[in-house]
Amino acid sequence: MEGMAGQKSTLTWAVNLAALFLVVLWTIPTAGLFVSSFRDRDQIAATGWWKSLTSSEQTDFVRTGNAEDQKQDGAVYVLEGNVLTEGQKLVGWGTSARNPAAYKGGESADVDGAKLTVDEDGAYRMESATPFTMKRGERIFVTTASPPKFTLANYGRVLGAEGIGRAFMNTMTVTIPATIIPILIAAFAAYALAWMEFPGRALLTAVVVGLLVVPLQVALIPLLRLHNDLGIGKGYLGIWLAHTGFGLPLAIYLLRNYMAGLPREVIESARVDGATEFQIFRKIILPLSFPALASFAIFQFLWVWNDLLVATVFLGNTREQLVMTGVLRELMGSKGGEWEILATSAFISISVPLIVFFAMQKYLVRGLLAGSVKGG
Amino acid sequence: MELLLLAVGTIAVGVLGCMAWFWGSNFVLDQLLPPRGPKAGDNIRRAGLIRPWLFLGPAILFLGVYLVYPVLNSIWLSMFNGSSTEYVGGSNYAWLAQDAKFRESMINNFFWLLIVPALATLFGLIAAQLTDRIRWGNFGKSLIFMPMAISFVGAGVIWKFIYEYREPGTEQIGLLNAIWQSLGGTAQTWLTLQPVNNFFLMIVLVWIQTGFAMVILSAALRGIPEETIEAAVLDGASPWQIFFKIKVPQILGTIAVVWTTITITVLKVFDIVFVMTNGQWGTQVLANLMYDWMFRGTPDYGRGSAIAIVLMILVLPIMIWNIRNVRREMR
Numbered sequence: 001m002e003g004m005a006g007q008k009s010t011l012t013w014a015v016n017l018a019a020l021f022l023v024v025l026w027t028i029p030t031a032g033l034f035v036s037s038f039r040d041r042d043q044i045a046a047t048g049w050w051k052s053l054t055s056s057e058q059t060d061f062v063r064t065g066n067a068e069d070q071k072q073d074g075a076v077y078v079l080e081g082n083v084l085t086e087g088q089k090l091v092g093w094g095t096s097a098r099n100p101a102a103y104k105g106g107e108s109a110d111v112d113g114a115k116l117t118v119d120e121d122g123a124y125r126m127e128s129a130t131p132f133t134m135k136r137g138e139r140i141f142v143t144t145a146s147p148p149k150f151t152l153a154n155y156g157r158v159l160g161a162e163g164i165g166r167a168f169m170n171t172m173t174v175t176i177p178a179t180i181i182p183i184l185i186a187a188f189a190a191y192a193l194a195w196m197e198f199p200g201r202a203l204l205t206a207v208v209v210g211l212l213v214v215p216l217q218v219a220l221i222p223l224l225r226l227h228n229d230l231g232i233g234k235g236y237l238g239i240w241l242a243h244t245g246f247g248l249p250l251a252i253y254l255l256r257n258y259m260a261g262l263p264r265e266v267i268e269s270a271r272v273d274g275a276t277e278f279q280i281f282r283k284i285i286l287p288l289s290f291p292a293l294a295s296f297a298i299f300q301f302l303w304v305w306n307d308l309l310v311a312t313v314f315l316g317n318t319r320e321q322l323v324m325t326g327v328l329r330e331l332m333g334s335k336g337g338e339w340e341i342l343a344t345s346a347f348i349s350i351s352v353p354l355i356v357f358f359a360m361q362k363y364l365v366r367g368l369l370a371g372s373v374k375g376g
Numbered sequence: 377m378e379l380l381l382l383a384v385g386t387i388a389v390g391v392l393g394c395m396a397w398f399w400g401s402n403f404v405l406d407q408l409l410p411p412r413g414p415k416a417g418d419n420i421r422r423a424g425l426i427r428p429w430l431f432l433g434p435a436i437l438f439l440g441v442y443l444v445y446p447v448l449n450s451i452w453l454s455m456f457n458g459s460s461t462e463y464v465g466g467s468n469y470a471w472l473a474q475d476a477k478f479r480e481s482m483i484n485n486f487f488w489l490l491i492v493p494a495l496a497t498l499f500g501l502i503a504a505q506l507t508d509r510i511r512w513g514n515f516g517k518s519l520i521f522m523p524m525a526i527s528f529v530g531a532g533v534i535w536k537f538i539y540e541y542r543e544p545g546t547e548q549i550g551l552l553n554a555i556w557q558s559l560g561g562t563a564q565t566w567l568t569l570q571p572v573n574n575f576f577l578m579i580v581l582v583w584i585q586t587g588f589a590m591v592i593l594s595a596a597l598r599g600i601p602e603e604t605i606e607a608a609v610l611d612g613a614s615p616w617q618i619f620f621k622i623k624v625p626q627i628l629g630t631i632a633v634v635w636t637t638i639t640i641t642v643l644k645v646f647d648i649v650f651v652m653t654n655g656q657w658g659t660q661v662l663a664n665l666m667y668d669w670m671f672r673g674t675p676d677y678g679r680g681s682a683i684a685i686v687l688m689i690l691v692l693p694i695m696i697w698n699i700r701n702v703r704r705e706m707r
Contacts, residue, residue: 001639007608011512011615019506022499023516026583029534030522036537044470048549049537130512181390189435198428200707204436209702213695215644217666221677226441240386245442248435252452276401277427306527309667325529329651332533339537339549348532350526355506357525361518368588369595371697374543 015032038344040149044339057091057145059100063137064116064126071239076127079137080176084122086349088144091120100141118142154344155196163319167327171349174311174323175235177305178243179297181298185244186251189295191281193252205256211249212302219246227314234316242314244305247300254299257370258292259285298360302353324349401430420632434481441467450681468682478683481660484574485690488645488661491575491640494583497631498699499590504597506618507590517594521587528647535580536652541565570658577659580648585641589634594632597623636694643690662687 035049046058062083072181072217083212092101095109095116105120114128116138124140159165191238192198195206223242229308233237260284270280286293308325315321322330328349357364383694405426409419429436457464472478503520507513523531540550544563548554553563566576600623608622646663652661655668666683668674 006616010652015506016510019503019513019516022503022506023519026520026523026586028551029531029538031581032537034489034533045549047547048551048553059584062680124379169380173380176383177386178433180387184391184394185438188394192428196423196424196431197430201428201567202703203412204432205706206699206703208439209443209699211439213640213691213698214443214447214525215663215684215691217644217646217663218450218688219446219547220686221670221681222446223442224524224679226445236382238387240390241400241438242442248438249443276402276406277431278399281431304526306525306530308527308529308650313671321658324550325527325647328529328533330530331652332536342533343537346530353525353527354522357522358518364524365591368591373460 009030033343033347033350034168036339037344037347038150038152038341039154040146040151041154041338043146043149044343052150052197053148057143059143061097061100061139063139066134066137067132068108069137070132073127076129077122077131079126079132081124082122083118083142084144088122088146090120090122091117091145094141094145095139096142101143116136116140118340133150154340155348158341158344158348162349163322163327164324166320167324168320168348170315170321171305171312171323171325174239174243174315175301177240178247178304179300181240182244182251182300183293183297184245186255186296187286187289188281189248190255190259193256194262196277200351208249208252208256208282212253213374214249216246216309223266226311234314234321236315239310239314240309242297243300243304246310247303250299251296253295254367254370255289255292258289262288268289270371291363291366292370293359294363296371297365298364301356307351377601380689390442398431401433402427405430414623441459447457451689452685453677454685455680456678457679458674460677464678468671468678471657471679472682472686477655477660477665480658481655482663484659487574487644488578488581488642489639492578492585492642493635495578496585496638497589497593499582499586499591500591500634501624501631503586504594508594508597517587517590520590524587525586526584528645529651531580531584532648532651535576535583537567539576565654567659568656568657571654573657574659577648577652580652581642583647585638589638592630592634593627596627600626636697640691640694642689 008350030168033053036044039049039052042058062081065079065081072078084092090105094102096102103118105118105122108115108117110116111126113130114132116124116126118124118140122142125219126138137305173329175304193201193208220243227233227238232241266284266288266310267280270284271284277281306325308323308329311323313322314324317326324345328342328346331338331345405423409426410416411420413419419670430616431682440477454468455463480663491500503517507516507520510516527536535550538551539553539561540548541553542548542550544557548557548563552566554644555561567573604622604626605618613622643665645661649655649661649664650667655661655664662683664678666687669680669683
């Protein structure tokens with residue numbers, strides 16, 4: 001008995017550890033972005049985000065003053081200054097790029113006949129028996145350590161100046177109508193497919209299921225031409241219509257499955273009582289179907305918010321029209337080096353879906369299950 | 377600000393318009409064929425024939441214009457030249473057959489189809505099995521499921537931070553290179569390293585889709601009748617045997633559903649390749665190739681449509697399988 005109990009707890013441990021490993025593995029990429037978005041721009045480029053809690057070392061060079069800055073101090077000519085900026089600590093310094101930490105603070109080195117000393121606190125003093133004549137200062141290479149630094153400045157900068165604020169509004173403008181309108185249209189259609197008898201019902205249901213998997217790519221060229229011919233062109237109206245069309249098959253399918261599962265007696269007795277189909281739909285079906293409506297609303301919201309392809313094709317690429325995914329794409333192309341902007345913009349763009357996701361997870365899971373397990 | 381007004385206005389117009397249509401058309405129908413009076417029975421029957429189409433009308437209009445028409449129109453356009461002015465028959469398809477980029481895309485798509493659904497389903501199955509047995513399982517599930525909510529573009533940025541490259545020997549800020557270097561490797565530009573760069577792109581999609589597989593498989597695992605497992609335990613089966621010989625065979629149907637759903641997603645994969653490599657360094661896929669022909673330089677609608685139709689044909693078997701399943705269920 002004891003042996004078995006021991007085995008069991010080992011197994012529990014193994015399961016817990018394995019699960020922890022998987023969860024950490026799946027969370028780390030997002031965590032990296034989250035941490036990076038709060039880091040100082042120089043530190044992002046200098047060390048990995050996982051080192052953000054330790055101080056980071058950086059190498060840079062500082063120029064001394066030139067001939068004009070020199071002072072005479074007794075028999076020697078002197079240049080003085082400081083190589084550190086606020087918050088930095090000196091790790092080492094040097095006179096060539098090849099060895100930027102050759103000397104410690106307080107040590108001296110020989111530079112073209114002059115004696116250069118850099119102190120712990122970053123103050124340097126260059127002495128020479130003859131006057132300095134150089135037009136540009138000597139370079140002092142310094143290796144510095146900066147303490148970990150977290151900042152909200154990235155968010156301020158991105159929201160204010162980088163067009164993300166505008167893109168955020170654009171995305172909202174695209175997403176909200178494109179989420180609500182298909183629900184309404186689909187709800188009526190789903191009711192007809194689930195509870196009304198008419199010839200062609202089975203065929204229509206099959207068509208809806210078939211349209212579920214049509215690749216969007218097929219629709220792009222014809223619809224773009226159609227929109228141009230109709231005079232809709234590129235704009236919000238076009239993208240709302242497009243998202244409504246693309247979202248409908250899933251909406252009808254999910255809602256039909258759900259409505260078909262509602263108790264027959266409720267609807268039959270309402271019909272017997274003389275309620276019109278419109279009344280039945282509005283007073284009985286719609287309130288009862290709330291979970292399914294919520295499921296689809298989340299799907300459609302996430303899908304429209306996260307979409308890049310439809311937005312690029314139907315909305316255009318001017319700065320006034322870009323949605324957030326479009327801005328992110330541009331940032332990745334043109335500002336690959338500006339990590340803090342990229343990380344912060346990306347985090348802003350994924351924060352809304354993440355909030356919706358965590359707040360409404362129950363409905364999302366329910367919708368997924370209704371959409372695949374039952375219907376398959 | 378005026379944007380918000382525009383959005384709110386649109387919602388109002390859209391919602392009110394829809395309500396007006398549904399309510400109004402029903403009202404008109406009831407006036408024309410009143411369910412009372414001498415011909416009540418006749419009227420109810422006739423109204424019953426018309427009413428479903430009032431409910432279905434807007435949906436059919438949208439589905440027709442935004443999905444059915446484009447498919448047919450694409451087939452038509454794929455037989456015309458780039459500016460759709462001249463009929464060229466099957467020559468766009470003949471061109472595809474010999475185009476090196478198209479061949480590369482087909483091969484890459486094939487490997488995407490092979491690897492992504494397999495890995496996502498496998499990891500999803502493992503995650504479902506593990507998280508179902510621990511106390512903090514639901515919390516763990518949420519975190520593995522989370523990437524589902526992240527856009528492909530956002531995921532691209534997230535993984536760019538992982539694949540980032542710095543000169544070998546210097547401080548690496550990309551996680552993968554940092555680990556690789558600490559294990560004694562030389563830092564690599566992973567996204568240009570053919571042919572494994574394709575694999576690094578696939579990992580992004582696996583990361584996103586695993587949560588989906590996990591959620592559905594977890595529900596299926598919980599639906600397995602307790603008795604079958606208890607019987608196996610009594611017979612002295614090990615946990616491994618229970619999992620692979622008792623549980624997995626019982627959820628094969630669900631695994632197939634998960635697999636095909638991810639397959640569809642994979643076929644349409646566009647954003648990840650578009651933002652991370654844009655099809656360079658041997659990573660082109662069909663969806664991105666099509667975008668190239670549609671929007672880069674002078675648009676070539678003929679070739680773009682031909683590629684879209686190839687995508688459509690690849691999806692067709694799954695579409696038919698889905699329809700057959702649903703029809704069987706409805707009966």
